[in-house]
Amino acid sequence: MNDTSNSNTWQRGVALLAKIGFNPLGLILFIVIALLPYIPPFDQEHILRWMIMGAFLAAQSVAFDFTAGFINVVNFGFAALVGLGAYTTGMLTNTRPSIIMQYGLSPWIGIWVGAIVAGLIGLLLGMLTLRLRGIFAAVMAWFVGIALMGVVNNMVEWTRGPLGMAPVSLLERGAGNRPYFYIILGMMLVVYITLKLITNSNYGLAFRAIGQNIDAARASGINPTKYRVFNFAVSAFFAGWLGGFYAHYFGSLTPMTLMHTSKTVEVLAIAYIGGRGSLWGGIAVAFPFVFFIEFLRSNLTQLPGLHLVIYGVLMVLVMIYYPGGLAGLYTWLVAKIRVWRAPKESA
Secondary structure, X not given: OHHHHHHHHHHHHHHHHHHOOOOHHHHHHHHHHHHHHHOOOOOOHHHHHHHHHHHHHHHHHHHHHHHHOOOOOOOOOXXXXXXXXXXXXXXXXXXXXXXXXXXXXXXXXXXXXXXXXXXXXXXXXXXXXXXOOHHHHHHHHHHHHHHHXXXXXXXXXXXXXXXXXXXXXXXXXXXXXXXXXXXXXXXXXXXXXXXXXXXOOHHHHHHHHHHHOHHHHHHOOOOHHHHHHHHHHHHHHHHHHHHHHHHHHHOOEOHHHHOOHHHHHHHHHHHHHHHOOOOHHHHHHHHHHHHHHHHHHHHOOOOOOHHHHHHHHHHHHHHHHOOOHHHHHHHHHHHHHHHHHHHXXXX
C-alpha cells in the first residue's frame, strides 16, 4: 500500500513538473546551478560574473526560441529589442545632467517600463511581418533592429549615442555579484516557465501549426495574424525586460555592445545548438558556453571574435549532423533507454 502511495505521489510530482517544463533531472540541475555560488571556485567574483552572463544569455535564448522555434521566424532584430528595454529604463532612471531626461525613477520600475516599450515595438514588428514569410520576415525584423540601433546612436542628447550611457545600479554599491546572479536566475526561470506554459497551451499548438505550414494552419481555422502578433509581442516584452537587467547590472550602454546584429547571432547560435523549439536547450548550452568562451578570451586575446567563428562552426555541424541540437540528442537517448529497458521490465 505504501509503495503504491509513494508511486502515485511521485507520478503526480513528475506531472506537475512537466506542466512547467521540468523533469526530475532538470530540477536537480537547476538546484545545482543555484547552489554553485556557495561552492569554490564558483564563489569568486569573476566566475560569478561569468555565471550571470550565462543566465542572461540563457534567458535570451528562451525568448528568441519562442519565435524562431515555434512560428519559424528568425527575429534578427532581437538584440535591438533588448537594447531598447535597456535604454528606456536607463533614461527613465537617470539623474545625471549628461542627458536631457532626469526623472530618477526607481530601476525596479524602469525595468518593467522598458519591457512594456519593447513589447509594444514587438507588437508593431509582428504586424509588419504578417504578410511576409521565411527569410523576408527575418530580413524585415533585421531592418527594424538596424533602424532602432541607428535611432539610439543618433539621439545623443537622450542616449549619449556612441559615447555611452551609465545607468544607475540595481543594487547598492558593494553588493557583489552573488545577489545579481540570483536576480537574473529568477528572471530566467520566469521567462522559461511563462513561455513553456504558453507553448503547452492551445496557443502553442497554433504556433507549431503556423511554423510548419501557415497555409494549412489558416485552412484549419487558425488566425495567423493573431498568433504571430502575440508571439512577437511576448518575445519582445521579455527581451526588453532582460535588457533592463543588463543596463542596471553592467552600468554601461553603447549601441554597438548591446544592439548590434552580432549579439543576436550569439543568442541564435545558443538557441539552435541547444535545440530549436525546445526552449530548455538554450539554457543547457548557455552556461558551459560562456565559461568556454571566457576562457578563450582570457587566453587567446590576440584572436578577437574567435567565439563567433566557434559559434558558426558548431551551428554548421549541428545542422548537418544533428538538426535537433542538444534537446534532440537528449530525446533520442531517452527513447533508446526506454527501448532497452522495456524487455527487462516485461521479463
